[in-house]
Amino acid sequence: MKKIVNPFVKHHPKDYRCFGCSPANEIGLQLEFFEDGDCIVATWEPQKRFEGYFNVLHGGVQATLLDEVAAWVVNVKCKTAGVTSSINVKYRQPIYLDGGALTIKGWVDSVNRRLATIKAQILNGEGTLMAEAEAVYFIFNEQEAKEKFYYPGIEAFYEE
Numbered sequence: 001m002k003k004i005v006n007p008f009v010k011h012h013p014k015d016y017r018c019f020g021c022s023p024a025n026e027i028g029l030q031l032e033f034f035e036d037g038d039c040i041v042a043t044w045e046p047q048k049r050f051e052g053y054f055n056v057l058h059g060g061v062q063a064t065l066l067d068e069v070a071a072w073v074v075n076v077k078c079k080t081a082g083v084t085s086s087i088n089v090k091y092r093q094p095i096y097l098d099g100g101a102l103t104i105k106g107w108v109d110s111v112n113r114r115l116a117t118i119k120a121q122i123l124n125g126e127g128t129l130m131a132e133a134e135a136v137y138f139i140f141n142e143q144e145a146k147e148k149f150y151y152p153g154i155e156a157f158y159e160e
């Protein structure tokens with residue numbers, strides 16, 4: 001697996017606070033991403049502050065994990081920026097906060113003009129499918145992505 005550089009740290013060191021992936025957002029998820037073939041992958045340890053029902057990871061946080069990995073699939077695999085147009089989450093099993101680290105992974109299912117359909121999954125430490133999503137991203141052309149969404153270009157995700 002290859003580590004993906006987070007280019008937004010370098011490009012926007014002061015004002016970049018994405019809830020999903022900014023290392024500077026102290027109340028965020030602080031996800032880091034890796035590339036594994038066609039997939040973008042993150043590992044993440046659930047924490048008590050993300051609780052819903054007692055000892056269960058809040059479903060909204062699960063949806064955010066799935067959406068965030070989908071956004072990075074768009075960035076790295078579709079090589080552009082996009083916004084979530086819709087996301088459909090299926091919660092398969094409760095994710096317990098004391099159940100250990102999770103793997104979140106996503107990949108491109110299809111691209112149709114301006115719509116990219118991304119599939120994403122949350123797996124537990126044993127590889128059991130805990131939640132899955134289909135996210136439809138409205139994707140932008142390169143110029144729009146750079147001008148409106150700070151997309152730095154695909155090379156920036158590989159530059160140390």
Ligand SMILES: CCCCCCCCCCCC(=O)SCCNC(=O)CCNC(=O)[C@H](O)C(C)(C)COP(=O)(O)OP(=O)(O)OC[C@H]1O[C@@H](n2cnc3c(N)ncnc32)[C@H](O)[C@@H]1OP(=O)(O)O
Nearest residue numbers: 008016018067068071082083084085086115136138149150
């Ligand atoms: C810097 C740090 C970064 C850090 C890294 C970034 C990580 C960020 C990750 C977080 C991601 C987010 O939360 S993004 C934030 C949440 N999402 C948003 O705010 C998006 C809000 N919605 C919108 O802006 C808009 O609705 C758009 C852009 C999605 C679409 O606007 P539009 O231009 O009016 O287009 P619209 O007519 O609705 O759709 C165009 C065509 O696509 C079809 N279409 C549209 N959506 C769908 C869909 N879900 N499923 C099927 N088909 C669809 C329509 O039927 C239509 O077909 P036809 O009639 O042409 O046949």
